[in-house]
Amino acid sequence: xxxxxxxxxxxxxxxxxxxxxxxxxxxxxxxxxxxxxxxxxxxxxxxxxxxxxxxxxxxxxxxxxxxxxxxxxxxxxxxxxxxxxxxxxxxxxxxxxxxxxxxxxxxxxxxxxxxxxxxxxxxxxxxxxxxxxxxxxxxxxxxxxxxxxxxxxxxxxxxxxxxxxxxxxxxxxxxxxxxxxxxxxxxxxxxxxxxxxxxxxxxxxxxxxxxxxxxxxxxxxxxxxxxxxxxxxxxxxxxxxxxxxxxxxxxxxxxxxxxxxxxxxxxxxxxxxxxxxxxxxxxxxxxxxxxxxxxxxxxxxxxxxxxxxxxxxxxxxxxxxxxxxxxxxxxxxxxxxxxxxxxxxxxxxxxxxxxxxxxxxxxxxxxxxxxxxxxxxxxxxxxxxxxxxxxxxxxxxxxxxxxxxxxxxxx
Amino acid sequence: xxxxxxxxxxxxxxxxxxxxxxxxxxxxxxxxxxxxxxxxxxxxxxxxxxxxxxxxxxxxxxxxxxxxxxxxxxxxxxxxxxxxxxxxxxxxxxxxxxxxxxxxxxxxxxxxxxxxxxxxxxxxxxxxxxxxxxxxxxxxxxxxxxxxxxxxxxxxxxxxxxxxxxxxxxxxxxxxxxxxxxxxxxxxxxxxxxxxxxxxxxxxxxxxxxxxxxxxxxxxxxxxxxxxxxxxxxxxxxxxxxxxxxxxxxxxxxxxxxxxxxxxxxxxxxxxxxxxxxxxxxxxxxxxxxxxxxxxxxxxxxxxxxxxxxxxxxxxxxxxxxxxxxxxxxxxxxxxxxxxxxxxxxxxxxxxxxxxxxxxxxxxxxxxxxxxxxxxxxxxxxxxxxxxxxxxxxxxxxxxxxxxxxxxxxxxxxxxxxxxxxxxxxxxxxxxxxxxxxxxxxxxxxxxxxxxxxxxxxxxxxxxxxxxxxxxxxxxxxxxxxxxxxxxxxxxxxxxxxxxxxxxxxxxxxxxxxxxxxxxxxxxxxxxxxxxxxxxxxx
Numbered sequence: 027x028x029x030x031x032x033x034x035x036x037x038x039x040x041x042x043x044x045x046x047x048x049x050x051x052x053x054x055x056x057x058x059x060x061x062x063x064x065x066x067x068x069x070x071x072x073x074x075x076x077x078x079x080x081x082x083x084x085x086x087x088x089x090x091x092x093x094x095x096x097x098x099x100x101x102x103x104x105x106x107x108x109x110x111x112x113x114x115x116x117x118x119x120x121x122x123x124x125x126x127x128x129x130x131x132x133x134x135x136x137x138x139x140x141x142x143x144x145x146x147x148x149x150x151x152x153x154x155x156x157x158x159x160x161x162x163x164x165x166x167x168x169x170x171x172x173x174x175x176x177x178x179x180x181x182x183x184x185x186x187x188x189x190x191x192x193x194x195x196x197x198x199x200x201x202x203x204x205x206x207x208x209x210x211x212x213x214x215x216x217x218x219x220x221x222x223x224x225x226x227x228x229x230x231x232x233x234x235x236x237x238x239x240x241x242x243x244x245x246x247x248x249x250x251x252x253x254x255x256x257x258x259x260x261x262x263x264x265x266x267x268x269x270x271x272x273x274x275x276x277x278x279x280x281x282x283x284x285x286x287x288x289x290x291x292x293x294x295x296x297x298x299x300x301x302x303x304x305x306x307x308x309x310x311x312x313x314x315x316x317x318x319x320x321x322x323x324x325x326x327x328x329x330x331x332x333x334x335x336x337x338x339x340x341x342x343x344x345x346x347x348x349x350x351x352x353x354x355x356x357x358x359x360x361x362x363x364x365x366x367x368x369x370x371x372x373x374x375x376x377x378x379x380x381x382x383x384x385x386x387x388x389x390x391x392x393x394x395x396x397x398x399x400x401x402x403x404x405x406x407x408x409x410x411x412x413x414x415x416x417x418x419x420x421x422x423x424x425x426x427x428x429x430x431x432x433x434x435x436x437x
Numbered sequence: 438x439x440x441x442x443x444x445x446x447x448x449x450x451x452x453x454x455x456x457x458x459x460x461x462x463x464x465x466x467x468x469x470x471x472x473x474x475x476x477x478x479x480x481x482x483x484x485x486x487x488x489x490x491x492x493x494x495x496x497x498x499x500x501x502x503x504x505x506x507x508x509x510x511x512x513x514x515x516x517x518x519x520x521x522x523x524x525x526x527x528x529x530x531x532x533x534x535x536x537x538x539x540x541x542x543x544x545x546x547x548x549x550x551x552x553x554x555x556x557x558x559x560x561x562x563x564x565x566x567x568x569x570x571x572x573x574x575x576x577x578x579x580x581x582x583x584x585x586x587x588x589x590x591x592x593x594x595x596x597x598x599x600x601x602x603x604x605x606x607x608x609x610x611x612x613x614x615x616x617x618x619x620x621x622x623x624x625x626x627x628x629x630x631x632x633x634x635x636x637x638x639x640x641x642x643x644x645x646x647x648x649x650x651x652x653x654x655x656x657x658x659x660x661x662x663x664x665x666x667x668x669x670x671x672x673x674x675x676x677x678x679x680x681x682x683x684x685x686x687x688x689x690x691x692x693x694x695x696x697x698x699x700x701x702x703x704x705x706x707x708x709x710x711x712x713x714x715x716x717x718x719x720x721x722x723x724x725x726x727x728x729x730x731x732x733x734x735x736x737x738x739x740x741x742x743x744x745x746x747x748x749x750x751x752x753x754x755x756x757x758x759x760x761x762x763x764x765x766x767x768x769x770x771x772x773x774x775x776x777x778x779x780x781x782x783x784x785x786x787x788x789x790x791x792x793x794x795x796x797x798x799x800x801x802x803x804x805x806x807x808x809x810x811x812x813x814x815x816x817x818x819x820x821x822x823x824x825x826x827x828x829x830x831x832x833x834x835x836x837x838x839x840x841x842x843x844x845x846x847x848x849x850x851x852x853x854x855x856x857x858x859x860x861x862x863x864x865x866x867x868x869x870x871x872x873x874x875x876x877x878x879x880x881x882x883x884x885x886x887x888x889x890x891x892x893x894x895x896x897x898x899x900x901x902x903x904x905x906x907x908x909x910x911x912x913x914x915x916x917x918x919x920x921x922x923x924x925x926x927x928x929x930x931x932x933x934x935x936x937x938x939x940x941x942x943x944x945x946x947x948x949x950x951x952x953x954x955x956x957x958x959x960x961x962x963x964x965x966x967x968x969x970x971x972x973x974x975x976x
Contacts, residue, residue, distance in 0.1 A: 037529065037531070039531050039548045039549065040530075040531055042544070042547075042548045043531075043548070043782060044782070045541060045544045045545070046534065046536060046541055046545070046782075046785065046786065047784070049538045049540065049541050050540075070540070072540070073539075073540030073543065073544070141604075141606065164558075165543075165554075165555040165558065166555065167551055167552050167554075167555040167556075168552050168553075168555055168556040168559070168626075171552055183551050183555070294558055294559055294562065295558065295562060296562070297562055297565045297566050297569060299602075299603065299604040299607065
């Protein structure tokens with residue numbers, strides 16, 4: 027009557043059953059990070075245990091700006107895209123023109139759903155004419171696979187298989203050179219190259235999320251620890267320090283970079299329709315290439331532009347005073363609510379009080395005067411309410427020559 | 438002779454919710470219940486010494502928190518313990534679990550399909566969007582679209598505005614959601630059979646439809662609108678069994694001065710000059726009341742308790758055609774030890790959640806085929822829980838109570854009434870299925886209660902044993918529930934109201950029908966409703 031379940035040993039699936047015992051697994055670098063984690067200050071990054079800080083978030087920030095900071099980016103979602111149609115496929119999925127991305131180069135890009143709303147932003151690495159790596163905050167496998175229908179391309183999620191590190195700061199180049207990555211000095215901004223490591227290969231790109239001189243390194247997970255040790259040894263005299271996300275988040279804000287689901291809500295998660303954002307509404311309009319033919323969301327974007335239905339704009343703000351305006355409301359003439367600050371800080375590099383905010387057009391777009399932020403600063407269980415003048419300023423908030431200098435400086 | 442302000446027929450959770458609100462508004466309310474205990478389909482019964490059985494409903498989520506607060510149910514002993522997940526066992530000796538943790542959930546799905554693991558977020562987003570649209574409607578009386586009363590127009594406008602507030606894509610999805618089969622709906626997100634079967638069960642539960650029948654997608658939505666103490670979508674066990682819900686309601690009702698008479702079966706509603714005047718009990722005793730509220734389902738109320746001549750033809754015809762088909766049964770089991778499932782690691786939280794064995798859409802649909810042929814499913818769909826893994830009050834230490842919801846069970850077997858032999862055969866289909874996955878299961882059984890639609894109808898009073906007092910398909914929802922023109926808890930008989938799950942928004946131990954009916958009654962009596970919390974905000 028009933029189907030008898032097979033007594034046969036279960037498939038390879040069974041081996042993965044035990045994940046329920048470790049809800050926040052570590053990354054391939056975890057043994058090294060755990061050894062340095064004096065604050066035990068963890069957060070959940072895409073299902074992994076990741077450090078907010080390791081020993082002192084202030085000093086970790088200064089490690090980015092005056093030394094070399096090592097940050098584990100393994101939890102970032104990574105897709106391997108390979109095949110004769112890989113370029114055509116990515117041209118269809120993402121906003122920028124992928125035919126202009128040469129092998130050995132990286133670009134920052136974003137992609138939209140059919141409504142033209144941003145699904146995510148991320149970096150696209152062209153490792154060869156037919157092989158790419160797409161890195162993102164969120165997970166998109168069904169979307170990517172659906173977009174690949176009819177194209178000769180394979181898309182595979184490789185987040186766990188590939189470990190990643192960001193090495194950022196003025197001495198980053200010197201660290202790599204001292205760690206004997208021969209030829210790394212030839213990497214210009216957004217270049218990629220492969221280097222031998224531990225009988226395998228590490229891919230190094232001159233990229234980062236800090237606005238500083240820096241590199242990102244990707245290595246098969248099984249060689250992660252030896253890569254970490256190699257960098258730490260190479261950087262011993264260059265002030266290399268491991269850091270957590272709080273420090274990185276400050277650096278990225280100074281660099282004017284946005285974070286998905288912090289500065290905008292991704293279309294994959296927004297349950298309220300008015301939270302959806304088109305690229306033009308979050309400062310990513312520059313990526314849209316209408317010359318390249320069809321891409322996901324193109325029609326909706328063209329129509330919204332033509333009908334002037336872009337309702338929001340993302341801007342950089344400089345706010346008077348020194349009190350961070352985190353999640354403050356933005357007002358026009360101190361009375362009309364026109365937007366919200368999504369990230370804010372006192373910038374040690376710019377010596378200014380900076381913020382990223384989303385405003386309802388025309389505010390921030392054609393009306394940029396007489397904008398104010400209302401800061402609710404909690405001090406010993408009382409809100410100190412401050413109404414401060416805000417000025418729309420271009421991003422990035424800081425521009426460091428060492429980021430782009432060639433050859434990179436030996437600090 | 439005493440005349441009560443209101444007589445509530447049936448001491449189920451909705452009858453008690455209704456009675457509580459009326460009593461707290463200052464009315465003198467009597468609840469009459471045919472059984473020797475209150476609870477209806479939310480009961481805990483000691484059917485064998487030491488074991489409490491949640492012998493009808495068995496898990497809690499949809500009960501409205503506004504009602505819990507208004508009626509002070511925590512003070513009267515109600516506590517709901519949320520559970521940790523669940524699983525579908527697969528025939529290859531593995532299982533697919535549902536975990537509360539978002540990333541564990543994804544990793545578990547990735548064991549079967551990386552693609553489907555990453556599709557879950559979009560699925561959850563779309564279901565959440567739909568819930569946000571429907572949820573505020575649960576605690577409102579559905580508008581009558583044929584009426585031009587200002588209130589109905591206002592409510593229609595509210596509905597229209599909410600609908601207009603959706604994006605074009607969402608509107609399309611809403612209409613699809615209300616009409617699609619759960620199978621077609623899941624196909625838009627997932628490609629792995631066991632993952633679809635895992636989600637589909639919420640679409641067929643309590644419904645005489647298969648996963649491939651149109652209309653089942655909404656049933657799934659109905660089951661997503663719950664929470665346990667603010668944890669949205671969570672399900673839990675009422676400590677002490679589901680009877681704890683009605684026990685707390687009864688205590689709240691009595692504390693506010695209400696009266697309950699058990700063992701008092703109503704024979705009929707007395708109607709004079711078109712108005713309800715009270716009830717006559719099975720023994721012939723007449724009880725007078727200024728108004729009568731029926732917690733019984735719409736068929737039982739109007740086809741058994743009210744004389745046909747009192748009702749308009751079209752109303753009667755619609756009541757007769759109201760779909761309240763028997764589709765499920767219950768097997769409640771006392772166990773002398775915790776069953777083992779070799780597929781499941783011993784420390785798995787799945788033991789504390791809901792377990793299922795139907796691992797493909799086809800198996801689920803085949804189970805329904807048996808129902809259509811007027812047989813119980815040879816390979817039934819089970820929703821099985823062991824509440825004693827989290828609630829030590831329901832069984833002696835080390836022993837367990839297991840509740841098995843079983844689908845499909847037809848109202849009649851091959852055209853005839855259920856016999857005791859049929860009932861045994863039905864039970865065997867369940868025990869055989871569990872034993873396939875849990876060796877030695879039979880030896881652990883201390884006592885067993887088997888309830889086919891026959892037993893559920895006879896004891897609880899639910900027509901054909903239908904757990905929702907009428908199917909939750911879109912033709913029987915909102916202003917069409919239970920029948921068009923009578924969706925506002927009133928009936929063709931003046932002074933006779935309905936408050937059971939046959940009315941909007943339906944079943945699932947929500948309490949909302951009982952509460953909404955009380956609001957209408959108090960409005961007719963021009964009594965204040967300040968003691969009734971408005972629906973919680975959905976922002």
